[in-house]
Structure formats: structure tokens, C-alpha cells
Amino acid sequence: MSIREQFIIPKRYKTFSIALMVIGLLTIVGLYVTHGSKSDAHEQSRFWGSLLHNSVYFLLITNAVMFFICATTLAWGGWQMSFRRVSEAISTCVPVIGAICGAILLLICFNDSHVLYHWTDSKVVEGDDILTWKKGFLNKTFFVGWTLFTIVAWSLLGWKMRKMSRELDNNPLPSKEAGKKYIWKNTVWAAIYIVVFALTVMSSIPWLWLMSIDAHWYSTMYSWYTFASSFVAGMSLLALFIIYLKNNGYLEYTNEEHLHDVGKFMFAFSIFWTYLWFSQFMLIWYSNQPEETTYFKPRAQGVWSGVFWLMFIINFIAPILLLMKRGAKRNYTTVTFMALLIIFGHWLDFFQMVHPNSSPNHVPMLLWDFGIALGFVGLIMFITARALSRSSLLAKNHPFIKESLIHHT
């Protein structure tokens, strides 16, 4: 084959990603000096909140790409096979960002000032009926155990999925029967991943990591809403990498037909996110009970209302208007623009999930958070490019590859 199968990392790309990582590290140090090192709990929660916000967000969106692989594998969807290696490469970020995120979560959990997670303070819990009642779920042992299990399970299952895919590169499947067996094996592992995913991202993990900041408040919709947020941003990230590779002359077999379908995911899951966001909001708004409205009062009515509604405009109004047309989803420029906008919008969404509890009357300066986000972006760029350059860009021996090459939307 005369196609360019091997990705070579351009030097500028590498320098750029390292520069971003340095910016991220410097921002973290800066934020630590100005806020994190102070003895005031409010200042400390500013520091830890930013780390939590960014690490959880970027972990969830890279992990959402692995979810995309497993969901399409489970559905026997062959159309994504021509850019399968791109999704795989993005999902290699999960172990690294997972380790960073896990460390941050543990540091917050065992923080002496009990910032963000007030339920970690046994004295507070004793005098609080609601937190005492929630002790079975919100306690340090379960938090640590489940967090570690989650990150390890995502990493291992993702590694297994990638390994099965790479195995075929040098040993083509000998027969149709072997192909059927291979697909079945993939299906089983993808199913295991989906079960783990359902028990973590789609239910317990957002409750534990993010919702427990507002420990008195609860919403069963919260996890689905977080999942929708991370999935739509994950698909946008995937679209960005596909477009980057296309623009540099790789991925010959991926064309606007594939991009159209990725764009459909971005469009559809933006609507899905809005549906969940609104379902959560409307029920609380309608019943108007004090213990439930505590979550939305500082966000929708206080100083946070700007961020709150800006995020709604970016995440709902913009995609529904700009991505609705067929032509928009097939246009590289529009999709790039929308992908960047959506990633930023959902990042903003996570920002207003984390911070209002510790800072209800003041919106912290976004620049710090943005600097840390750039660090994570650099990290994702660096790891993804490394993973891309290590194996062929085309999973050419996969039984479904032809379906992807002739894909037509």
C-alpha cells in the first residue's frame, strides 16, 4: 500500500505540546503560591478546585473516547474502523491522566483542612443528620477504594481493547471463522468495559468526585448529565485529531462521510446533554424545595449566572444552530470550530460544577484554570501523538475495515 500509514510527529507539534505542558505546570505552581499555600480554607479550595475540575474533566473526555470504541464495537459498527487508531491513541491518555487525577483526588480526600469535600471531616459529619445518613456512600474508605478501582479498571480494559486491535497488524486473521471469533472476543471485552463504565461514569463516579462537593444536595440525573458532557467533548476531541491528521496528509481512507457521523455524535449528544441538563433543572425549579434549590441558587441567580448561561448558549444554542445542516457536519472548518467551542463549553460546565460551592459570591479568575487546562491539552497532544506514531494508522487487518472504507452517509 502506498498510503502514509506511519505518523511522524512534527517537531513543531512536539515543541508546542511541551510548551503547553510547561505553561500548565507553571500555572499550577503559580496558583499554589498565590492560593494553595495559604492557610485560609477558601484560598485552598480555590487551588484544589481548579486541579479537580481540570483533571476530572480531561480524564473523563479521554475516557469517553474509549467508551466510543467499546460502544461501537458492541454494536458491531464498522464505520469507525478507518480512524480507529486515532480513538485508541486518545484513550492511551487515560492511565496517565488517571494517575494525576487519582493523586489529586486522594490529596483532596486526605486534606487536613477538608476543603471541597466537607464530608471527609468526621466532626462535621457527626453534627450533620444528612451527612450521617449518607455515610454509607460518602466515606473515605469507599471513596479511595472505588476511585482506585475505577481508574485501574478503565486503564486495564482500555489497554486490553487496544492490544487486541494492534495484535492483528502483523498477523492477519487466517479465515472467516477466525474473524468471527475475533469479533466475538472484542464484543465480550467491550461489554465488560461498558458494564464498568455504567457502574462508574454513568452512576457512582460523578456523584463521588463532583456531586459530593455539594454534599447536602443530590440529583440522580447528575451522573448522566456529566457523562453526556464528557462524551460530547470526547467526540469533539476525536474530530479535532481526525481533522489534524487529515490536514497533514494522513488517514487517506477517512473522509467527510466519517466526519459527518462524528459530527452527528457531536450534534446529537449536545441535544442529549441539554435534555438532561434541563430535566435536572426543571424538576428542581418546579418543586422549589429548599434542599434542592441550594444547587441552582448560586449558579443561576448569583454572580455565577453569567457563566451558567454562557455555558448553556455554547453547549446548546450554538451546536443546534450551527451543526444542524448536513453541510456543516461535512465541513472541516465548521467542525473544527464547533469542536473547540464544545470542548470549551463543557469545560466551563465542569468549572461551574466545582467552584460555586466554595465560592458562591465570587467567580474565581478563569485565567488560572485556563492555564491548567492548557497543560492538560498539551499532555493529551503529547501522549496521543506518541501513541499514534507507534503503530500503523490503519487497522488494516480488522474484519470490518472494508465496511469503513466504503462508508457512505
Place this chain on the structure above:
Amino acid sequence: MAVKKFITGNFYEEAVLFPAVKKTRRAGYKIHDIFTPFPIHGLDKAMGLRDTSLHTAGFIYAISGTATAVGFITWALTVDWQINFGGKPFFALPAWIPITFELTVLFAAVGMVLTFCYLCQLAPFVKKDHFNLRSTDDTFVMVLECTDKTNEADAMSFLQSLGASEVQVQYKETGWWLGRYDKDTKRFERKAEVAAQ
């Protein structure tokens, strides 16, 4: 509404049909339509058909559904008959979103179904001529329209050379009419009359 002269040919394989469509277009023949028992991916593109305008129609219906819902509820609950629901403002937009959504979907769905039927000329008792009944079963039927420049014998041998079988000349009504197939024999009798022209 006119009876026209057509040349039809049957194809059995997509792999034969696609190159045939390409060559027929290049040769300059006018493809009236291709009838297939199921949708074939990419055939519309191969035939050079434009995108359907059904989406645009759907969008307009949806927007009118949204406007109807928001407009009516706003008028009813803020102007005509104000009711205090649990201390909520009269203009309680979040509470109306579900109904607005339903009406948007309803207008879009019903409107698009009706538009689709209109575009395809489908309605009770509306009848159209068939070229080959097997196009509803197992063959792909390509229909070329004969213009005054078409050389019939050339076109027929051309279709045969592309791999078509049962190539024949047919006179068919292009429009629709109201009637019933079991009682309406008039259409099929007119063949000779047109052929004589």
C-alpha cells in the same frame, strides 16, 4: 400528465448497475428513474439527484410548532387567563418547554410525513403506472426516457451491452390518476393509440 415512451432494462446486481448508471449518464441518455426493491446506498449520488428538500420543510414545520406552542401558552397564561401555580411567575418558561418540545416534534413529524407523501405522489386511490412489477421484488429496473433525439434501437442495444436483460420499449403514463387497478383498464388500452402517433 402525459403518456411517454420509455426503454426499460432489468439489472440483478448492484455491481453491474452502478457502472451502467455511470456509462448511461456519460452517453447522454436521459434516465427517467431507477426502481429498486430497497434503498441502495450511493445510487442517488450516482444518478446525480439533488438532495431532498424534505429537511428544510421539516425545519420550517418544527419552527412553526415551537412558535405555536410558545405563542399560544404565553397568550393563554399571561394575557388571557392568568393562574398562579405555586407562586411561579405567569411567564413560567421552563414549565412550558416540554409542551413546546412536543409540539415541535408533532408539527415536524406530521408535516414531514404529509410532505413526503406529496413529493412521492402517494395518497389513497392515487395510482401510477409501473414499469416492471419485479422492481418491487428482486430486480433493479432502469428506465430511460426517449426524447425526439433518441434512437430506439441504439438505446436498446446500449442497455443490453451494459448488462441489462429484458430490455423493452414501453409507453407509460408519467402522471398519476385516481382510480383502482382492478377496475381501471383504460390506461393499459391506450398503448396502441400512443404508439400510432
